[in-house]
Each structure stands twice: as C-alpha cells, then as structure tokens.
Amino acid sequence: MTPEKEIKSMFENVAKLYDFFNDLFSFMLVRLWRRSVTKHFLNQSRSVLDLGIGTGYLSSNVNQDRGVFPVGLDLTRSMVLKNIKKLQRFSDPVIGTATNMPFRDGAFDTIVSSFTLRSFKKVGIDEVFDECARVLNEKGNLVMLDTAKPTNGLALSFFYVYFKIVNFVGGLYNNPAYRWLTNSIINLDPEFVRKKMFEHFNNVKVYKLTGEIAYIWHSRISKF
Ligand SMILES: C[S@@+](CC[C@H](N)C(=O)[O-])C[C@H]1O[C@@H](n2cnc3c(N)ncnc32)[C@H](O)[C@@H]1O
Numbered sequence: 001m002t003p004e005k006e007i008k009s010m011f012e013n014v015a016k017l018y019d020f021f022n023d024l025f026s027f028m029l030v031r032l033w034r035r036s037v038t039k040h041f042l043n044q045s046r047s048v049l050d051l052g053i054g055t056g057y058l059s060s061n062v063n064q065d066r067g068v069f070p071v072g073l074d075l076t077r078s079m080v081l082k083n084i085k086k087l088q089r090f091s092d093p094v095i096g097t098a099t100n101m102p103f104r105d106g107a108f109d110t111i112v113s114s115f116t117l118r119s120f121k122k123v124g125i126d127e128v129f130d131e132c133a134r135v136l137n138e139k140g141n142l143v144m145l146d147t148a149k150p151t152n153g154l155a156l157s158f159f160y161v162y163f164k165i166v167n168f169v170g171g172l173y174n175n176p177a178y179r180w181l182t183n184s185i186i187n188l189d190p191e192f193v194r195k196k197m198f199e200h201f202n203n204v205k206v207y208k209l210t211g212e213i214a215y216i217w218h219s220r221i222s223k224f
Contacts, residue, residue, distance in 0.1 A: 003122045004097060008075050011054075014177045015078035019055055021173065022115075025166050033145055033214050034058045034114050038065040041143040041218055045110035047071075049135065051098055051128075052116030054079045056087035058145075062112065063090035071108070073101060099127040101135055109139035117146040117193060117217075118184035125193075129200035142201060142219045148188040150212035159186070190215050 001009070014021070022030050038061040042048070045068060050059040053072025062070050072093040074080050080093045087093055096102045098120060111132050120128040132142055150156045163182040170178025190206060194217060198204045201219035208215055 003124075004075065004099075007119045007122060010177050010180060011076040012078045014174050015055075015076065015082050017173060018079065018082070019057070021170060021178075025170070029210055029213070030115070031057070033209050033216075034061050035065075036209060037112055037114065037143050037145050037216065038062050041141070041216070042066050042068075042110060042112070044139075045141060047108045047137075048110045048112060049073065049103070049108045050091065051111055051113035051132070052119065053087075053091065053093055054115075055082045056080075056091060056093070058112055058114045059087070059091035070112070071103075073098065073103075097123070098131060099123055101131045103135045105134050106137035107135050109137050110141040110143065111136060112143045112145075114145040115147070117144055117148075118181075118188050121188060122184075125196050126199070129197060133200050138221075140201070140219070140221045142197075142217075144193070144197070144217045145209075145214065146188065146193075147185050147214045148190045148193065149186050151190070152212050155212050190217075193217055 034057055045066060048062055048068050048070040050070045050072040053059055053074045056072065059070045059072050062068055070091045072091045073096050075097050077095055080095065094102060136142065150159060166182055167178055194204055194206050197217055197219055202221040204217060204219045206215055206217050
C-alpha cells in the first residue's frame, strides 16, 4: 500500500469518533490551539485554504473569527462527510491530495492546516510545501499547527507516560491508528519542520503552545 493509501484508510477507520477522541486526549486544548491560528495569524486574509480540513473545526473558526468562507482540501471522504451539512455552512470542501492540489497557481493568500504535518511527512513534506508555494499568491501566508516531539526532557517524560494511556484507551477503539498517532508525534521534530519549511519559504517563525505540546510554524513569503 502507498503511504497515501495507508493514511487515507487509517482516517476512514477513525472518522466517526475522531473529534471525540481528539477533544478527550487533548483535554479540549485542540480547540484553543486552532483558535490561536485564526486569532493571531489571519489578518487581512480574504482567500483561505484549509489543508487537510478533516471534519472542519479549523474552517469553522476561520469563518467565525474572520468572516471568510475557506476552501477545504482533504484526502479522506469519511472525515469530510462526517459533519457535511454543518461543514458546508462555513466552507467549500474538496476531496484531493496536498501533494497535487486541484487549484490554480496563486489561488489563495493564506493556507492554514491543523494536525496534518505528521501525515504530510509520510507522503512527502517537500511535495506538499512545493504545492503550497504554487497555490499561494504574493501575500503567501502559511500557518501550520501540529503536535510534535517536545525538546524539553520533563515534557518528553510526561509524553511517554501519557502516550501509554492514549494507546490503551484509543487502542480499545482502533489500536493501529492510535499507535500510529502517538508514534507520529514522537517522530515529528519541530526543528525538522522549520528547516523543511525554510527550504521553500522565507521568514519562518516557530511558536510553542502550552509549554511544548503543540507548535505553530508560520511563514509570510514564498521563496518562488
Ligand atoms: C489529524 S486530521 C486533522 C483534521 C483537521 N485539520 C483538524 O484540525 O481536526 C488529518 C487530516 O489530514 C488529512 N490528510 C492527510 N494526508 C493528506 C493529504 N496528503 N492530502 C490531503 N489531506 C490529507 C486526513 O485525511 C485527515 O482528515
């Protein structure tokens, strides 16, 4: 199976309870983190792409906080269809892949993306950033939010214990998916993402959220 098919099949299998477990395992912090994206990084954004829109929470925040109707792209039909009636009230979802986006060059002034980098790393992060650079216009505002490996030893020890609980509880629902989830967090080095992003974009800044549990990587200008 190709990495893309693997990711797709995994999200197809967890789509039903994805939001429930996401809120539960993060103590609702995911909601706060998505809000940081829309509150602090979307000034003057008029055309927004939500890359890996999933069930649509980030797009709904973009719509509420900025009055913009984002376009959403996602690989997994079941994720998008889960709340489709609600989702279509605040965004325009499209099925497709981030490595080959079905949009014209310069179509958007902002791309936002939450909890997708771990999947993008698996399918080819360079291809995804190339495509981001292509579909962004000269305003080139790219905002990526994800959980990643903490660099602080204490936070890391806490993560290892906490992941055992997540693997146990999530494993009752879908063992391979929650194992993949926890491994993917430990395998995502925030510095790796910063360097990769800097190969494609200028002026990359990294922000730590809630200690070092989550990060926002932000860039304003594409290099191309
Ligand atoms: C962890 S979910 C995050 C969903 C949503 N952004 C959120 O904040 O809850 C990751 C999403 O990225 C999508 N995804 C993964 N790889 C992708 C790719 N190559 N192209 C488009 N979407 C992708 C998955 O289908 C899934 O819906």
